[in-house]
Amino acid sequence: MGFTLRDHTADVAVEADGESLGGVFAAVADGLTAAMCDDPAETGDRxxxxVRAEGREALLFDYLDQLIYERDVRGVxxxxxxxxxRREGDEWVVEASxxxxxxxxxxxxxxxxxxxxEMRLAETDAGWEAYVVFDV
Known part of the structure; x- marks a missing residue:
């Protein structure tokens, strides 16, 4: 389970899979990291x-958007x-690091x-798969 970077016109796409919904979110985020850097150093603090949203796709979007925000604000x-x-009432929640x-x-x-x-998030027999396009 993991991710693959895909060319997408002038952008870059990440195709990912994971055994769980959290696993596929993390795999897409790993793809985002790979789109920004070929070989990240092993330095830095966790x-x-x-993030909360009304649907799974909105949660994935907001999670990735938050990572870009954290990158810009923290300079990392x-x-x-x-x-x-997890689902919490009418909302979906991602706890991330x-x-x-x-x-x-x-x-x-x-x-x-x-x-x-073209965002796609779907449950499969093996877990979850996602496809996300990033503007570069």
Missing amino acids: FSFS LPAAHEATV ARGVPFADVDARDVKAVTYS
Whole structure:
């Protein structure tokens, strides 16, 4: 289980799978990291955050958007992602963490934003799969 980067016109897409919903979220996030940096350093401290949304696809979008926000605010490349997803009443919640690799330790490319373009999140016999396009 993991991710694959896919060319997508002028953008980049991540195709990922995971045994659980949290696993596929983390795999897409790992793909986001790979789209920004070929070989992230093993430095940096872990940080945690949570995101809530009304649906699973919206939660995936907001989770990835939060990672881009954390990158910009903290000045780090989020890497080594972990995520747990659960339903709480009418909302979906992701509890997540990542290791923030200082920009000084990496040669990173810019990913501007996550998009809803062609986004797919589906349950399979083996777990979950996702496809997400990022604006570069």
